[in-house]
Amino acid sequence: MFKKWISSFIVITFLFLNSSSYIVRAASPLNSTSRIEGMLVVDVSNSMKSSDPNNISNEAMKMFIDMASLKGDKIGAIAYADEVMREKALVKIQSEQDKQDLKEFIDSVGKYSYTDLSTGVKEAVKVLDSxxxxxxxxxxxxLADGNNELDPKKAKTGKQANEDLTKAVADAQAKGYPIYTIGLNADGKLNKEVLTNVAKSTHGKFFEASSADKLPAILSEIFANHLKLKIVPVNQVVGNGQYQDIKLNVPNDNVLEANISLISSQPVEVKLLDPSGKELAIPSDQVLLSKSKTYSMVKLMKPVQGDWTLKVKGxxxxxxxxxxxxxxxxQLKLGPLAKQTYNAGETVKIGAFFEDNGTVITDTNIYKSMKATLFVKDLDKGKTEEVSLTADDQGFTGQFKIGNASGYEVVVKAEDNSFFRETQPQKVTVKKAAAAPVTAKPSSTETEKPFPWLYVGLGVIGALLVAALAYLLLTKMKEKNRGFSGQIVVExxxxxxxxRTNPQFKKLKGFKGKIRLHQLLSLAxxxxxxxxxxxxxxxxxxxxLVNNSECTIEKGGRAIDAKNGREVKRNDRLRIVLKKVNKTIYIEYIS
Known part of the structure; x- marks a missing residue:
């Protein structure tokens, strides 16, 4: 801690002494991508035997996993009843085996007794936070039927469960975690109102699924909504025992993946021909095939532009x-403005272009197939004006005229029939009318002398060094006697x-200076x-947290390095994998 403080102090001192030549530069924003962090939350209470007798929820989750990209999407799963029964932390997918592991976890989850909807939502928010x-x-x-069934042996009431759900949903909404709800309604007891409110409150969407044939459309729409994609219409096919041709157009060379889902009550066979008429092997490095009880998923990796042929035999x-x-x-990016501020009546020229992970795209034909619109918002009146942009090989261009507002916000949206993108909003500042200058009269009796910046700077540096030494001594004195607050929950x-053992709540108030995890485990x-x-x-x-052991410590499913110290905040959850015994310790720091 002290080393970091001293490092910061040296940097500040350096900048102070070189202030005449220091220029502040805005940091480049991180590029947004199409990667997702998806938490699959499923009700596994006993009531689901009637609400979901055919395990539609399992099929939905596995299809979601199959639709995920192989380029680093993260997916986790939570199975809950009146408490979290099983959990799979977010896994960064790098291979088909990663997906297979997730699907095997889903198939291994059983059914339990009671239900508390708030439990699953609260846990999903906590995992995404970490x-x-x-x-x-x-x-x-x-995925749920929206109904609670609380254990009468526990103290929690229906009112408390509803309040917990409201709080968890509000937490998700505040943090920008949309919740897409899929209502399972095989027995007609779906609580549509609850699941609709959960989705609407978080800017997600509610879907109802009473049979598996509804899943492709539902999951395709969830992906499309979330990643700013569009579902491309494909004709329905009725099997005749022979291969039937379906034309699929890949609109440009910038498509990362094409997800083709086929759902039927009987198995289907597929073949795939590229635009040249060559048949591709399925599966292969370019074409992945996943099958389940109710669906088949063909994932085409980096397909070339043109008309493909999917042959389907049912x-x-x-x-x-x-x-x-x-x-x-x-990602759609705005080009830099010609200047930082404008006068009323001036014309602002706007340009926008596509990037692929920070690199300008090479296939510029995409611009000609898309419609681009500039949205100009008057920040004084709140009104938005739309301006059509023109396309060329460099991107989209257009302009608008500054009015009498004190500022504007501009956004460019580009779309075709398969996806759309929007730029980050950018403000356009308008200069205010200059005030009349005030001229100060020079003194006739005194000659202005330069301010002694050097001496002031040296004085400040000396004072800071003295303060730093005092701080170090005081910190060392207090460190051994510093107390703890809160509790650590151990499972x-x-x-x-x-x-799993029942949660044990270890109060930290009685400890001073440091605690060894072995102490919290009763020195077993x-x-x-x-x-x-x-x-x-x-x-x-x-x-x-300082880890000098050989144990692996994970946070949110990812191993962390805590040899040099790692901050643990309230409500952080850690998983500690032991090396000498086949046991895992879960801890959570709470108030």
Whole structure:
């Protein structure tokens, strides 16, 4: 902590002494991409045996996983009843095996007794909080019937459960986590109102699914809404025992993936011909094939532009529903304005262009196939004007005239029949009328002398050094006697049996200076390897975690390096994988 403080102090001193030549430069924003952080949350209470007897929820989650990109999408899963029963932290997908592991986890979840809807939503928000990364689009997909059935042996009331759900939904809305709800209604007992409100409150959407044939359209729409894509219409096919040709047009070379979902009551066979008429092997490096009980998913990687042919062979009279969603990893960027501020009546020229992960695209034909519109918002009146932009090989261009407002906000939107993108809003500043200058009379008796900046600077530096030394001594004196606040919740899972202990709440108030995890585990001999996992009190009701053991510590499903210290905030959850025994320790720092 002190080293960081001194480093910051040296940097500030350097900038002070070189202030005449220092120029502030705006940091370049991180490029947004089409990657997602999707938490799949499913009700696994006993009531789902009647609400979802055919395990539509499992098929939906597996289809969501199959639609995810192989370029780093993150997906996790939570199975809840009246508490979280099973959980799979967000997994960054890098291979088909990663997807297979997720699907096997989903198939392994059983059914439990009671239901508390708030439990699943609250846990999903907590996982996204701990694992969110810049450049990812978080979302929650909730599969449930919307009904609560609380354990009468527990103290929680229906009113409390509803209040907890309201709070969890408000938390998701405040953090920008849309919740897409899929209502399962095989028994006609769906609580549509609850699930609709959850979705609407978080800018998600509600869907109803009583049969598996509704899933492709639902999941395609969720992906399309969330990643600013559009579902490309494909004709429905009725099987006749022979291969039937379906034409698929790839509009440009910037398509990252083409997701083709086929759902039918009987198995189907598929072949795929590229625009040259060559048949591609399925599966292969370019074409991935996933199958489940109710669907087949063909994922075409980086397809070339042109007309492709999908050959589909189905059982006679079997209806085959087909959905197509293209995935793009493109960002629409505004070009720099000619100047920072404008006068009323001046014309502002606007340019926008596509980038692929920070690199300007090479296939510029995409501009000619898209419609681009400039939205100009008057920040004084709140009114928005639309201006059509023209396209060329460099992007989209246009202009608008400055009016009498004190400022404007501009956004460019470009779209075709398969996707759309919007730029980040950019403000246009308008100069205010200059005030009359006030001229000060020079003194006739005194000659102006330069201000002694050098001496002042040296004095400030000396004072800061003295303060730093005093701070160091005071910190060292207090460190050994510094107290803790809050509690750590400890759960232990036996990986051989899958059994978990009941949560143990360890109050930290009685400890001073530092705590070894082994102390919180009652110094049990089997956990001696946790002796070198240490917690220290830190500022702002946080803990400093130091890991000098061989144990692996994960946060949000990702291993963290805590050898040099890692901050642990309230409500942070950690997973500690032991090396000497096949057990895992889960801890959470709470108030």
């Amino acid at each position: 694992s969110h990364e810049q450049g990812y689009f978080p979302l929650i997909v909730l 059982v006679p009279k079997d209806k085959i529903d087909i959905n197509l969603v293209f995935n793009y990893d493109l 232990i899972k036996d990986e051989d049996t899958g059994e 001999p089997e956990f001696t390897e946790t002796e070198h996992i240490i917690f220290k009190p830190a500022s702002g009701d946080t803990l400093l």
